[in-house]
Amino acid sequence: MNWPSSLRLSCLSRTRIILEGLVMQLTVNRVARQYDGDPEMPLLWYLRDLLRLTGTKFGCGIGLCGACTVHVNGEAQRSCVMRMSDAAGKEVVTIEALSANGDHPVQLAWKQINVPQCGYCQSGQIMQAVALLKGKPSPTDQDIDEAMQGNICRCGTYQRIRQAIHIAAERKA
Amino acid sequence: MNRIERVSRRGFLGSVFSAGALVLAGRVLPLHAATSGKSATFQPNVYLGIEPTGKVIIVAHRSEMGTGNRTSLPMLVADELDADWKMVTVEQAIGDPRYGSQNTDGSHSVREFFDVLREAGASGRVMLIQAAAQRWKVAPTECETALHTVIHRPSGRRLAYGELAAAASKLPVPKKEDAPLKARSAWRYVGKDMHLYDLADICTGKAIYGMDAHIDGMVHASVEHPPVLGGKVKSCDDKEALKVAGVHQT
Numbered sequence: 001m002n003w004p005s006s007l008r009l010s011c012l013s014r015t016r017i018i019l020e021g022l023v024m025q026l027t028v029n030r031v032a033r034q035y036d037g038d039p040e041m042p043l044l045w046y047l048r049d050l051l052r053l054t055g056t057k058f059g060c061g062i063g064l065c066g067a068c069t070v071h072v073n074g075e076a077q078r079s080c081v082m083r084m085s086d087a088a089g090k091e092v093v094t095i096e097a098l099s100a101n102g103d104h105p106v107q108l109a110w111k112q113i114n115v116p117q118c119g120y121c122q123s124g125q126i127m128q129a130v131a132l133l134k135g136k137p138s139p140t141d142q143d144i145d146e147a148m149q150g151n152i153c154r155c156g157t158y159q160r161i162r163q164a165i166h167i168a169a170e171r172k173a
Numbered sequence: 174m175n176r177i178e179r180v181s182r183r184g185f186l187g188s189v190f191s192a193g194a195l196v197l198a199g200r201v202l203p204l205h206a207a208t209s210g211k212s213a214t215f216q217p218n219v220y221l222g223i224e225p226t227g228k229v230i231i232v233a234h235r236s237e238m239g240t241g242n243r244t245s246l247p248m249l250v251a252d253e254l255d256a257d258w259k260m261v262t263v264e265q266a267i268g269d270p271r272y273g274s275q276n277t278d279g280s281h282s283v284r285e286f287f288d289v290l291r292e293a294g295a296s297g298r299v300m301l302i303q304a305a306a307q308r309w310k311v312a313p314t315e316c317e318t319a320l321h322t323v324i325h326r327p328s329g330r331r332l333a334y335g336e337l338a339a340a341a342s343k344l345p346v347p348k349k350e351d352a353p354l355k356a357r358s359a360w361r362y363v364g365k366d367m368h369l370y371d372l373a374d375i376c377t378g379k380a381i382y383g384m385d386a387h388i389d390g391m392v393h394a395s396v397e398h399p400p401v402l403g404g405k406v407k408s409c410d411d412k413e414a415l416k417v418a419g420v421h422q423t
Contacts, residue, residue, distance in 0.1 A: 037418070038418070048385075052387070053378075054378070054381070054382075054384075054385035054387075055377070055378020055379065056378070057382070057384075058384060094378065095377065095378035096377065096378045096379075098377075099377075102373055102376055102377040107376045107377065110376045111368070111372055111373065111376055114366075114368045114369060114372060115376075116369060116371075116372065116375045116376070117239035117240070117241065117369075118237065118238055118239030119239075119369075119371065119375035119380055120382060122375050122376065123378045126376065154239070155239035
């Protein structure tokens, strides 16, 4: 919607003020949750500090590394730059709830070829890969590059990540 | 000088091993005696414990940063011990000078500890054989090990490592020449395509990293740096900082 920026800002401020007084509802890993703190707080800290779901990682805090990737209403999002006010009313899924026993096809592929090294980026890698395969069940290498380029890995496991995505795609097919 | 010694579990990580466990420590000369500052002191570096349940606990004393040493160093012990890798639990060491150098840099963890870790595993294996031979009243030379089990070749009798742990813990540690290492062709784990010990936990978000560690009542500190090199604090106004929710003090 093409609103003038002044109008847009004043609506946002009012929403924020309203939200500050409200209890925000959201679902995390299929459990209904309530949050009445600062609506500006990134979802990442709600998950890690308040819910103690530490599977989602902090890497940069500015949406550039992908370690904080979760699913919000089925889409991959960087939780470090998603405000609680934007997560309100939505369904969040973290790595811990991707499967009951670590047996999601992507997790199985990851385990089959020993993808991780230090593992710190891998929660985000897996969540992003799952989102990719949802939209593109048989991704090409270019699809993988484009979808995964925001998830960086200092250990350099990229070749195995790519291979595991192909394996998961074949497994599902 | 024997590099492997049996240790009382009370002295080290008492909570890790139970009373019935066989606990072995490996000692190495510090690579550079001068840097250790204690040229006359040998530093224990690694711990191997075998529980009466059969659980084998291997302590990983170097820092895992993605090089896989939390898997590869314990593999050295487990292979020479002839342990079932599925029965191995790896415990990460705390920072403790008794482990010797825990500096993890320069890609030399495996090279530096290759021999002593193999010796620790081989010593454990020999002690388990001796314990079984004593129980069966046979010669140890008639016994061999096969994955977490001691077998008496002539009679086919078998005893699991767990059943022998308590008895083995009372035996003297063999000299290095009496605890031969495996031929490389006999390795089960070393040189093979092993998966990361923590693979399943990493893939499910269960692996604990430094930032994930939590103790009730813990607080977090953040260092504020001056904006210029060599800058010194002239004054501090922490009024606004103290207003932020969760801030206790500056």
